[in-house]
Amino acid sequence: MKSKADSASPRRERSNLIFRRGGKLEYIRSGDTFRHKNGGPVEELARIISIYADSNNIPHVRFELSLRRNELGVPGGPRILALNSFRERFRERVR
Secondary structure (H helix, E strand, C coil), X not given: CCCHHHHCCCCEEECEEEEEECCEEEEEECCCEEEEECCCCEEEEEXXXXXXXXXXXCEEEEEEEEXXXXXXXXXXEEEEEEHHHHHHHCCEEEC
């Protein structure tokens, strides 16, 4: 007898994703970088590694987090957030 975990579909990797933010469509892809400023001297930078949908078809973003203060960067390591949470936290695209 198979367990529920055995029958779950594997996650589906994507190289890009289009979603709606406010009134406009936004396109994100692997390699894009976004920033979060919390009002203090430290800012968070998130470089997208990949985008995938889990077994419930919920899109997630894998990203490399780094912290920057006065041009000095500290790596924070890889992280995963659901796309909606990622969009709420990292609103500013870094060009």
